[in-house]
Amino acid sequence: MRRLIDADGGRAYVFGQRWGPERDTADKIFGFRPGNGVHDVHMNQGNSGRFTSDNGVWQDGALVLRVPESDRWVAFFLAFQSQAWHTDDSTGHPIVEPAKPTRDISVRIVAALVNPVGGAPERETVTLLNASPASVRLDGWALVDRFAHRQPLTGTIAPGAALNVVVALPVQLGNKGGTITLLDSGGLKVDGVAYTAEQAGREGWTIIFK
Missing domain, CATH: 2.60.40.1260 (Lamin Tail domain)
Structure with a gap:
C-alpha cells in the first residue's frame, strides 16, 4: 500500500456499499466532516443470524489496486469465517448441507x-x-x-x-x-x-x- 500511495498514478478501486454522509458526525478515523465512505468491502452472501439481510448475489465487495510502474493489478477478496461458501444463486443465502456429506x-x-x-x-x-x-x-x-x-x-x-x-x-x-x-x-x-x-x-x- 505504501508503494501505491507513493506511486505517481497509482489507483485503488474500492467495491462495497456507500454509507453516509453523516452531517453532524466526523469520520472516526480521519476526522473529516461529514463522515461518509464505503464499507462492506468483503463477501456479502452466505451470512446467517442478524446479518442475513446483507445476503445477495452479484454484490460482493473487494479492493483492487493498480501499480502503474509495473502495470500490475492486485486484488483482495475478503470473507468472514462464519460465512458459507455454498450459497443460493438467487438469494445469496447459505445452502443447507445435505444429510449425506x-x-x-x-x-x-x-x-x-x-x-x-x-x-x-x-x-x-x-x-x-x-x-x-x-x-x-x-x-x-x-x-x-x-x-x-x-x-x-x-x-x-x-x-x-x-x-x-x-x-x-x-x-x-x-x-x-x-x-x-x-x-x-x-x-x-x-x-x-x-x-x-x-x-x-x-x-x-x-x-x-x-
Whole structure:
C-alpha cells in the first residue's frame, strides 16, 4: 500500500456499499466532516443470524489496486469465517448441507480433452470416474466452466466406471487455460480441476488430473 500511495498514478478501486454522509458526525478515523465512505468491502452472501439481510448475489465487495510502474493489478477478496461458501444463486443465502456429506459421493473429474484435433467446433470431453462401490445418478448434476456456464448432466455411473461426457454449449473449455467444476443436484461442489494454457496447447492430447 505504501508503494501505491507513493506511486505517481497509482489507483485503488474500492467495491462495497456507500454509507453516509453523516452531517453532524466526523469520520472516526480521519476526522473529516461529514463522515461518509464505503464499507462492506468483503463477501456479502452466505451470512446467517442478524446479518442475513446483507445476503445477495452479484454484490460482493473487494479492493483492487493498480501499480502503474509495473502495470500490475492486485486484488483482495475478503470473507468472514462464519460465512458459507455454498450459497443460493438467487438469494445469496447459505445452502443447507445435505444429510449425506458430498465427500461420500466419490465422483471425480479425472481427465479432459480440451483441444481436440481439427478446427472448431471441437468435440471436447470431460471424463468422470465413480470411485465408490455404489452407482451414482447424475440427474440434476452439472459441469461448470470458468465463466460459470452450466451443462446439465443425466444418467448413472456404475461403481468403478468412467463416463466420457461430451461438452455442449454454453460450456466451453478454452485453450488458454481454465477450470472445470462438478456440481451435484443440490448445487454443491463435488470436484473441481484447473488446467494451464501449456497443457491445453497440445492438440489432441487428453489432460490427466491427479
